[in-house]
Amino acid sequence: MQKSPIKYVFLLPAVLWVLAFTIFPLIYSLRISFYNIRLGRNVSAIWVGLHNFARVFTDSRVQESVVVTLVLLVTTVTAQLVLGIALAVLFNRHLPGRSLLRTLMTTPLFATPVAVGLLFLTIYYEEGGFINSILPWKIPWISHPQWALVGVGLVEIWQWTPFCFLVFLAALQSLPDELYEAARLDTSSGWRVFRSLTLPMLQPVVILVLLLRLTEGLKVFDIPWGLTGGGPGTATQTYSMFTYRAGFRHFDFGYSSALGYVMLIAEMIVITFFFKRMRQVYE
Amino acid sequence: MTTGRNATLTAVGTSAVTRRVVRQWRQVGIVLLAFLATAVAGFPVYWALSMSLRRPADTFTVTGLGVPFLQYRPTLENWRTELSVAETYHALLNSTGIAVATTVLALLLGVPAAYALARFRFHLIKNKDIVTWFLSQRVLPPVVTVLPFYLIMRTLHLLDTQAALIIANTTFNLPFAVVILRQTFLDLPLELEEAALVDGATPFSTFWHVARPLAQPAIMAAGLIILAFTWNEFLFALTIGRLDAITLPVRIAGTAYSVRGVQFWYVSTQALLAIIPPTVLALLAQRYVVRGLTLGAVKG
Secondary structure (H helix, E strand, O other), X not given: OOOOOHHHHHHHHHHHXXXXXXXXXXXXXXXXXXXXXXXXXXXXXXXOOOHHHHHXXXXXXXXXXXXXXXHHHHHHHHHHHHHHHHHHHHHOOOOOOHHHHHHHHOHHHHOOHHHHHHHHHHHHOOXXXXXXXXXXOOOOOOOOHHHHHHHHHHHHHHHHHHHHHHHHHHHHHOOOXXXXXXXXXXXXXXXXXXXXXXXXXXXXXXXXXXXHHHHHHOOOOHHHHHHOOOOOOOOOOOHHHHHHHHXXXXXXXXXXXXXXXXXXXXXXXXXXXXXXXXXXXXX | OHHHHHHHHHHHHHHHHHHHHHHHHHHHHHHHHXXXXXXXXXXXXXXXXXXXXXXXXXXXXXXXXXOEOOOEOOOOHHHHHHHHOHHHHHHHHHHHHHHHHHHHHHXXXXXXXXXXXXXXXXXXXXXXXXXXXXHHHOXXXXXXXXXXXXXXXXXXOOOOOHHHHHHHHHHHHHHXXXXXXXXXXXXXXXXXXXXXXXXXXXXXXXXXXXXXXXXXXXXXXXXXXXHHHHHHOOHHHHHHOOOOOOOHHHHHHOOOEEOOEEOHHHHHHHHHHHHHHHHHHHHHOHHHHHHHXXXXXXXX
């Protein structure tokens, strides 16, 4: 079986496909990032060296979008992990109708993110939206810069907490019961069992979920696009949105490519940081 | 003496009762919390449903939770209007076609590759490194590749075609299929395949007639998840499929704000139209969702 050449017939089409449609665009994009490209009747390209990269680090609009992205990333991922663990512990008990509740808990997970953003518009809408209609005062969810950011963050938390919850619950259910029985002989404090048994046992999974959420969270695009369109002004414009707009609204292709590359490097830093741990989890 | 003993007995009795009461109340609290969490998770979809069943006139006059039948008479008018628009049909058809074609293509390429990585040893580059490379594709930010991809499709005259979106989505989902199905094949017992080979079956027929049928449930589940991912993809669809190849998420994102502000009844109907299909697909693949979303690292 080892010698059979059929293994290449099996593997190569997939490898070549992914290579062709990722590596080639990536090289192309790197090349573009050194040019100032204008789309007109004819495409004109002028070599500008590292100028586009220099712009990335000096542009105040970039700095704003980085702040928006990082604030969203840190707050929403923290909330998702904490809520996810808490809910998993909660659901890891005997509950009436647990499997139905668990199923309902997972409905946000595959909901089209941009549609979720739109849907929350009817919940946040300042005149007649659900939240403001039951509150005695009005929250400017859409029109106030900070509230809009809170609004986007809450939707992110709503959509992705179920992911953390599901994974943690699966991990909890795979822990052996005997351990818990032994622990209960030692202490009657549920918190201590959680701190010194559950949490350490969950640690590899927590790191995995953290990694997956961080790398996804850096890309955040769909939900703010649907909910606020980046507004008011640029208060909720994420780095991905800014990169997209540089390319497809201002047709500044070189700049957009440079922005994309800086993001790719940021993603790679996150991954290298977790790489060893991730490999352990996957082996 | 006797009174003393009675007193002790009563004390023991009360504390046992107190403990039981405390435990019962805690259980009640836990159940309530679980219900509350579920309600929060499910509410927005309920709210959209409630909105989509109202006449425009009822949108703001109905207050609070907006329970249909109790607070207003539900109507399918918004759904009828939305589904009678040609553009909606066009977008639905595109979304479905692109998702189905992507799924078929990703599985066609991905299943054999996953099998090869599970059962054969590669020497030039180690299996482990090939898998890591596939894994790393999942974290590639799409905004990095969307621009060059757009320019390449422009050169190939494939802008605004379903083909371009099928290519893009296959590229995103193929690594997913390879990584999680490799894990599936690794989990299958080796003995059956060895027996087939001893009996003189070729490696291909061993794969096709022995391993693939055993992996069928996982392959189906991977297919359902890829369908949902492709349906939900927004950035590339927004960039490449503007008119002819417009997908449902792109169509609804463009129609939320009208001159009269946000028309709740349209927005909620359209949002649901986009959300329901992938959600249902994911429910069908429920047993595999955890494994799928952690790329095989955690088994649900």
